[in-house]
Amino acid sequence: MHSVDPATEQMIRSVLAYAEERLRLDPVPLDGGPRDPAELGAALQGMLNDRGNDPDQVLGVYAATLAPAVISADSPRYLGFIPAAPTKAALLFDMLVSCASIQGISWLEAAGAIQAENQVLRLIADRAGLPATAGGCFVSGGSAGNLSALVVAREVAKRNAGPAAAGRRWRAAVGTDAHSSIISTLRILEMDALTVRTDDHQLTGDALRAAIEADGDPSSVAAVVATSGTTNAGIIDDLAGVAAVAKTRNLWFHVDGAYGGAGLFAPSVRRAYDGIENADSFIVDPHKWLFAPFDCAALIYRDPSLARSVHKQDASYLDVIHDDPAEWNPADYAYHLTRRARGLPLWFSLAVHGIAAYADAIEAAIGLARQAAAEIRSRDYLELIREPDLSVVLFRRRGWSGEEYTRWADQLLSDQVAFMPPSAWEGETVARFAFLHPHTPMDLVRRILDRMA
Numbered sequence: 001m002h003s004v005d006p007a008t009e010q011m012i013r014s015v016l017a018y019a020e021e022r023l024r025l026d027p028v029p030l031d032g033g034p035r036d037p038a039e040l041g042a043a044l045q046g047m048l049n050d051r052g053n054d055p056d057q058v059l060g061v062y063a064a065t066l067a068p069a070v071i072s073a074d075s076p077r078y079l080g081f082i083p084a085a086p087t088k089a090a091l092l093f094d095m096l097v098s099c100a101s102i103q104g105i106s107w108l109e110a111a112g113a114i115q116a117e118n119q120v121l122r123l124i125a126d127r128a129g130l131p132a133t134a135g136g137c138f139v140s141g142g143s144a145g146n147l148s149a150l151v152v153a154r155e156v157a158k159r160n161a162g163p164a165a166a167g168r169r170w171r172a173a174v175g176t177d178a179h180s181s182i183i184s185t186l187r188i189l190e191m192d193a194l195t196v197r198t199d200d201h202q203l204t205g206d207a208l209r210a211a212i213e214a215d216g217d218p219s220s221v222a223a224v225v226a227t228s229g230t231t232n233a234g235i236i237d238d239l240a241g242v243a244a245v246a247k248t249r250n251l252w253f254h255v256d257g258a259y260g261g262a263g264l265f266a267p268s269v270r271r272a273y274d275g276i277e278n279a280d281s282f283i284v285d286p287h288k289w290l291f292a293p294f295d296c297a298a299l300i301y302r303d304p305s306l307a308r309s310v311h312k313q314d315a316s317y318l319d320v321i322h323d324d325p326a327e328w329n330p331a332d333y334a335y336h337l338t339r340r341a342r343g344l345p346l347w348f349s350l351a352v353h354g355i356a357a358y359a360d361a362i363e364a365a366i367g368l369a370r371q372a373a374a375e376i377r378s379r380d381y382l383e384l385i386r387e388p389d390l391s392v393v394l395f396r397r398r399g400w401s402g403e404e405y406t407r408w409a410d411q412l413l414s415d416q417v418a419f420m421p422p423s424a425w426e427g428e429t430v431a432r433f434a435f436l437h438p439h440t441p442m443d444l445v446r447r448i449l450d451r452m453a
């Protein structure tokens with residue numbers, strides 16, 4: 001039975017056929033490369049007009065001109081920044097979430113979706129060793145998660161300090177390699193960073209203690225942010241040491257695992273996360289290394305009631321969603337209100353594939369990083385900068401200037417071999433592999449390294 005008109009029917013067929021074709025690409029081609037804004041502009045000329053256009057024609061413009069002007073983050077050749085590798089199951093279910101128009105604010109509107117999302121949050125919390133009472137919600141990304149968590153940290157510090165501390169400017173202790181979103185969060189919150197100098201870029205308990213002891217105003221430090229997998233180098237901070245200092249100093253302990261938190265599922269590296277069970281808040285981006293589509297970040301609090309006391313929005317028209325304290329409203333745990341049920345695609349995919357398949361896929365990228373490091377060590381024109389802890393590998397081509405790295409990377413992209421922009425390490429331009437896609441072949445890695453000879 002069809003309840004839509006023939007034109008809509010045709011549009012459903014066309015768009016789904018296109019989506020099916022994209023879903024069936026395996027491997028996904030890299031695409032992308034430099035585009036001329038004037039050329040893209042010309043292709044869109046007149047598209048937004050009063051009368052509208054034939055859907056097939058609009059789709060044609062997208063398919064022919066716009067889609068190829070995007071570098072596919074889910075290509076196994078995408079080895080820059082942090083790649084993506086959403087499962088087909090998760091991509092399919094993401095479409096379903098959109099088609100079902102699920103309003104993920106409240107239990108009242110979306111109990112079914114929230115139950116499933118919370119099952120995934122529980123799984124992650126269990127892997128981290130957080131208590132049974134831990135909980136939170138899915139937000140759009142790590143940046144949104146860090147911001148939402150640190151608002152709670154600051155408000156809790158304010159409350160604990162009482163009226164005597166009114167107007168005080170609060171600070172958070174951070175390592176030198178904390179993600180840029182932490183710095184921008186502190187700016188938004190009108191907080192300052194107590195930047196802890198570290199050996200080898202790893203924030204340790206000792207370094208944190210020394211920094212606080214040397215500081216002139218330690219009582220203004222409300223929180224410490226540790227990273228479980230730095231974005232540039234994959235370094236996991238000394239979570240147990242930092243947790244111990246946080247406990248004695250009564251600091252909120254936030255762990256940013258946006259990229260590396262997924263390693264909690266990988267037995268070969270799990271021990272490096274010991275101490276994470278003490279986190280007051282923790283984030284991990286399933287849209288990075290847990291094979292979910294954009295945009296999906298998990299935000300979990302040890303004591304969700306603290307988060308609710310900060311984030312719950314009060315408005316007369318919202319009272320109805322807060323009738324029953326036993327009902328879980330994701331809107332109460334971050335700075336958002338309306339939200340996609342963006343945890344559902346991950347739930348579907350986990351339920352379909354099983355948790356072991358996730359562990360294997362994460363281990364695959366860790367294995368690629370170890371093999372790539374060995375390849376680099378075996379070539380005398382290359383130098384490994386540090387042993388990879390996770391799936392990022394930093395290395396240098398002896399004798400190269402920044403321009404030579406850029407030329408090499410541009411050529412890799414224009415030849416559609418790989419997307420691998422250079423990075424920087426201690427002020428020097430260097431090369432960087434970010435592995436994540438479980439199907440990136442080692443042959444490709446060797447080919448990329450050969451091109452640096």
Ligand SMILES: *Cc1c(COP(=O)(O)O)cnc(C)c1O
Binds near residue numbers: 181259285
């Ligand atoms: C990617 C990343 C973020 C930011 O996450 P978005 O999802 O891009 O907002 C924060 N912290 C770390 C460590 C990251 O790798």
